[in-house]
Amino acid sequence: MDQPKMSDKTSNVLDINGQNFDPNLYLEKLFKENTLRQIMDQENEIVKDTQTLHSDMQTLVYENYNKFITATDTVRKMKTDFKKMEDEMDLLAQNMESITSFSQQISSTLQETREQISKLSGVHSLLKRLQFLFKLPATLKTRMEEANYSQAVQDYLHAQKVLQHYGNMPSFQGIKADCETILQELKTQLRNQFNNPDASAKQLAESVDLLLQLDEPAKELCSEFLTCAEKRLSEQLVMLRDQSEQRDITEFVDLGCSGFLSDLCLVVASFHDMFINRMNTDNIENNEIFENFAAVELNTFIVNKMQKYFELVQNKVDLEQDIGDTTILVKALDRFYRRLQAMNTLCRDTDFAKTGIEIVINAGRKQCKTHLQVLKMHFADSLTKMRQALTTPKLITQDDSSVNLNEMLMSLILTVVEKVKGVLQDLVVFIQPDVNFAQRELFRDSFCVDNVREGLIVCFMHHLTATARGLCSNNVSDPKIPPVLLLLLSKFCLDFQNGHVHYLLSQTDELFNINPKESSALTTENEINTTMQESAQELLNYYVRIQGLNISQMLRKSVETRDWLHTIEPRTVRAVMKRVVEDMASIDSTVAQLYEDQGTATEHSSDSSRKTHSISVSRHQYRSNWSSYTPTHLDSTLVSNIHKLFSERIEIFSTVEFSKVSILTGIIKISLKTFMECVRLKTFSKYGLQQIQVDTHYLQLYLWRFVADENLVHFLLDEILGSAVHRCLEPVLMEPSVVDIICERG
Amino acid sequence: MELSFVEYISYKHIFWIFCGYTMENENSVIYGLEFQARALSAQLAETEKIRFLIGTQSLKQVNNQIHLVEFDEENSTLKTTVYHHSDGEIWKLNASPIDTSKIATCYNTVNRENLCSMKTAILKLPDTENYDHIENLEILTKFNIDSLGTDIKTTEFHPSDASKAACVTDNHVILWDISNTEAQNVLNIALEGKSNPKFTTGKWNPHQNCNQFATATETHLKTYDVRTGQLAWNIDSAHGQLMRDMDFNLNKQYHIATCGDDGFVKIWDFRQTSSPIYSRTDHSHWVWCVRFNPFHDQLLLTASSDARVLLSSAASVSSENNQDVNIHDDSLDSSENKQILSDGPLQWCEHEDSVYCAEWSPAEPWIFASLSYDGRLLISRVKRSLKYQIML
The missing domain is CATH 1.20.58 (Methane Monooxygenase Hydroxylase; Chain G, domain 1)
Structure with a gap:
């Protein structure tokens, strides 16, 4: 009674087919929930269901009863059948017993005959073998004649054991000796065949095989x-x-x-x-x-x-x-x-492919070296050509040759770059994907990195800088080198640094699959760029120096050879000054082709007016100092010292920048410094001093345009004039207006 | 009235401080002259005191002076004695290597007609120091050169024979006997060649029994045997431009240093003159003077018109670079381990004007003097670290 109260069983309790069906509850529910009509219908249905179930039960009972009857019948029949089988088995046992006794009888009678037969068959086989032995020499001989060596060897091997066993018995000794002689012959035959150089491999193999069988x-x-x-x-x-x-x-x-x-x-x-x-x-x-x-x-x-x-x-x-x-x-x-x-499959211990790859690597290295050699030669050739081109026509058609300068540089760069590219293209064949050895890591590493990149490209660039530097090295200062060549090479290095190095290296890296970041041993672009830059600087410095010294030489000769104590009153500017200005102008035009002035020109002009003004004022004062020069030396020394005190120190040869103005300033500085040194070595009369005054004024008129800082030229020219004043016995300067007139006249 | 010396010095000091060269100051002492000067010489015979001689250059010839500067190393102070040299402006001054009292000057005298003439004389420095008034120097020996050239470049005392001296004029080398007041002409060597070549300077070779006299002419170096007057050996085109000076290495008998207008300083083994064994261009203008340190010949002193004095190393060719000599000498292990200086500049002094002379002190191997055209003498020490590196 407890279970139906449990909530989850409630449905079960109401299920009419369920185990826990509670008819009272069910009825109660029915009465409560349904109308009378529904209840009536329900009742009818239940009655019908009950009848069906009842008839079903009856049929089942009947069927099972029938089956039981049949089973009882079958058991009875089996009982009778077993009885019959037992009788037949007894009979079989009796018969077997009699068969055994019979067979025992037969075997005992046949025992003797069998022993005899087996003995006979043994004798027969022995005889057969003996016969083979006796026949052996003859057989062998025939086999030999037929050149059927393998059969002969087979035969011999067959008999060999017996012969060994019974060899010492007199009857067999003959046979054994015969066999051995034949065998000896056989062996020599085989050996001949073996040593025959024309024999095929198969024949060789056969003879060796046979000889081996014969225990050679x-x-x-x-x-x-x-x-x-x-x-x-x-x-x-x-x-x-x-x-x-x-x-x-x-x-x-x-x-x-x-x-x-x-x-x-x-x-x-x-x-x-x-x-x-x-x-x-x-x-x-x-x-x-x-x-x-x-x-x-x-x-x-x-x-x-x-x-x-x-x-x-x-x-x-x-x-x-x-x-x-x-x-x-x-x-x-x-x-x-x-x-x-x-x-490689042939030989286990040695890796021939390795030796092979070494040869291939060597070949690659050699190829790179030859290419390098060719590149170097080509570069040297173009240098020589350029040198000739620069030296020969210079005096005749100065303008024309100088027009070509930029083109020359371009063509030089172009040919060098193209040549290198050509070489790279040529070498890239080595690492094409269908080339077998190119897949080897060993080869790729050594070829791409060591040979092509470092050994060829980097080496060539170093060669370029080394050649360039060689031209201005201390020990081999070749006076015949045209200075323009230095300038050109300097620009060449600079241009290389500004892109061509990068281009060539990246080309190389790309073509040969080199990742420059991976390996630290690789020469970096920066390293090369630095050397390029250094070479460019060195060449430019050297160029400035050479040009400066050339003009210096001219100035020195002109001052040294003149007798300044006995000179007449100046009427013209000395020719050498004009020559200096001309040379500067020609250098200026040459340099201008290669070095543009990036924007400095405007800056220069904008503040030049101011500068000119200020310097002219100070110059005026300065001059007045000299014109009122009294033989008390000290004053002027002091004045020049005080003047120096407030002017910056001038580096005669500071490092030149890569610009036209800087280059020309460098040359002018050297030249004017020389002029001053020369003046200091001389003693001047009044007119000598005035000549210097005219000359410096002339230079001042024409040189300022070449330099960035006019002050510098003024200062140096002032120093020259100042030195001349010091070295003058009768220091009286000319009227500035007269100086102007002379200079304007040319 | 002229500016007093003290005032002038103070100007120099202002200038000095103004330019901020205090760093070098620790290493050097300055002495200012009131005139321009291009003649400097060490007092060679004096081996105790550090003494230098300066000759001034002023066209107002009575103003010219000779200054004897003595440097007290311990206190870093200077003691100077001034003598008049009223005969003319001094272009070159040499001290006798034997007699401390003898000096030779080459000077330019201007006569009343404003004509110049070069003269040379041997002068005597007085034994006693007289601070009260400035004396004129007594002339010991006069030279009569009139016929042998117009320009006198130098008068060089013989390194060991007190009775000999050599003059270099623009086209002659003249050997004199200077025992008397009037120098006796012993030998004339004329410079021959096309286009009127001139001598620049000359110097005795201290080796070979001092029988050779080296001269510089244009770009070439010519050395004569003074016994015969014949050319002993020469280096043609030693420099690209005019050669200014030379110096023999006292410790290596075949080595000579040269310098010139091309800015190069070169050392030659004159048995092998095809190319120099050392060559550098560290100066940016003409190099006027080159000197081997007499004790440590890897130290090379050069003066240039770029206003710089450079102390450079020439260790690769010095007598102390004894790598090849010492191989069989196991006892000198330490010297083999010694680090050799690399060639190139070691130390420099900045001047305000061109420097025409620089000299080592014969008394103290680590001290040198340099004279710039504006009349400033700088007495400097070799940097201590450098000194130890060479000595140890």
Whole structure:
């Protein structure tokens, strides 16, 4: 009664087919929830259901009863059948007993006859063997005549044991002796065949096989075989060597592959068949020792031969003097390398592909070196050409030749860059994807990085800077070098630094798949750029120096050769000053072609007016100091010292910048400094001093335009005039207006 | 009235401080002259005191002076004695290597007609120092050069023979006997050649028994044997432009240093004259003077019109670079381990004007003097670190 109260069972309680059906609850629910009509219907349905269930039960009972009846019948029938079988089994047992006794009787009667028969058959086989023995010499002979060696050996081996066993019995001794002589002959025959150089590999193998079967010492055979092979391979090598000079590299490699290498392969293969693989069948302990021995022997043989071959190939590769066609070379090397890779299976201990790759690497290195050589030569040639072009026509058509300067530079850069690019294109053949050795890491590393990038490109750029620097090195100052060449090369280095280095390096890296960030050993672009920059600077400094010294020389000669104490009153500017200005102008136009003034020109003009003004004022005062010059020396010394006190120190030769103004300023500084030194070495009369006054004024009129800072020129010219005043016995200056007139007159 | 000396010095000091060269100041002492000067010489015979002689250059010839400057190293002070040299402006001054009292000057005298003539004389420095008034120097020996050239470049005392001296004029080398007041002409060597070549300077070779006299003419170096007057050896085109000065290495008998207008300083082994064994261009203008340190010949002193004095190393060719000599000498292990200086500039002094002379002190190997045209003498020490590096 508890269960129906549980809420989850409520439905079960109401389920009419469920186990926990509670008729009272069900009825209650029915009465509560349904109308009378519904209840009536329900009742009818239930009554119908009950009737159906009842009839079903009846049918089931009836069916099961029938089955039970049939089972009882079957059990009864089985009982009778078993009874019959038992009787028949008893009968069978009796019969078996009688059969056993009969068979025992028969076997006891037949015992004797069987023993006799087995004895007879033993005798028969013995006789047969004896007969074979007696016949053996004859058989062997016929076999020999037929050259059916293998059968002969078979036969002999058959009889061998018996002969050994009974060999000391008189009747067999004859046979044994006969056999042995024949066998000896057989062996010599086989050996002949073995040593016959024309014999095919198969024949060779056969004879060796037979000889081995005849217990010939394997080691001896082995070495004999190798000597024989050696002879033939050596011939091949000699042939190769003879041919190496006439044939080109492809033919040579082909010849090597088809001749020497395939022969070697054949030898090795047959050796394996004969000495190493076949021994497996025989006695194992000996076998292993021998196999080792054979393998070692073979290895040394192969290594020896290959080494000679490699030497030949190396020589041939080295012989390829000029650049030739890289494609052909690469093709030949590729074939060579592929063949070697195939060879590798032959010999266990040595990696021929490694030696091969070394040869290939060498070839690559050589190719790079030759290219480098050619590049260097080409560069030297263009330098010489440029030098000639610069020296010869300069005096005749100064303007025309100078117009070409920029073009010359461009063409030089262009040819160098193009040449290098051409070389890169040529070398890239080495690492094409279809080239076998190019896939090897070893080769790629060494070729791309060490040879092409570092050995060729970087080396060439270093060569460029070294050549450039060589022109201005301390020890070999060649006075014949045209200064313009220095200027040109300086610009060349500068231009290289500003892009071409980057271009060439990135081209290289791209073509040869080099990642410059990966390896720290690589020369970086910066390093090269720095050296380029340094060389450019060095060349430019040197150019300024040379030009400065050239003008200096002119000035010095002009001051030294004149007698300043006995000179007349100045009427003109000395010719040398005009020459100086002319030279400066020509240098200016030359430099202008290569170095543009980036924006400094405007700046220059904008504040030049101010500067000119201020300097002219100070100059005026300065002059008045000299014009009122009294023989009390000290004042002027003091004045010039005080003047110096407030002016910046002038570096006569500070580093030149890469601009026209800086270059010209450098040259002018050197020249004017020289002028001053020369003046200090002389003693002047009044007119001598006035000549210097005219000259410096003239220079002042014409030089300021070349420099960035006019002050500098003024200062240096003032110093010159000041020095002249000091060195003058009668320091009286000319009227500035007269000086102006003289200078304007030219 | 002229500016007093003290006042002038103070100007110099202002200038000095103004330019901020205090760093170098620790290493050097300045002495200012009131005139321009281009003649400096160490008092060679004096081996105890550090003494230098300066000759001034002023066209007002009575103003010219000779200053004897003595440097007290311990206190870094200077003691100077001034003598008049009223005969003319001094272009070149040399001290006798044997007699401390003898000096030779080459000077320019201007006569009343404003005509110049070069003269040379040997003068005597007085033994006693007289501070009260400035004396004129007594002339010991006069030279009569009139016929042998118009310009006198230098008068060089013989390094060991007190009775000999050599004059270099623009086209002659003249050997004199100077035992008497009137120098006796012993030998004349004329310079021959196309386009009237001139001598620039000359110097005795201290080796080979002092029988050779080296001269510079244009770009070439010519050395004569003074016994015969013949050319002993020469270096043609030693410099690209005019050669200004030379100096023999006292410790290596075949080495000579040269310098010139091309800005190069070169050292030659004159047995092998095709190329110099040392060559540098560290100056930016003409190099006027080159001197080996007499004790440590890897130290090379050069003066240039770029207003700089450079102390450079020429260790690679010095006598102390004894790598090849010492190989068999195991006892000198320490010297093999010694670091050799690399060639190139080691130390420099800045002047305000061109420097025409620089000299080592014969008494103290680490002291040198340099004289710039504006009349400033700088006495400097070799940097201590450098000194130890060379000595240890």
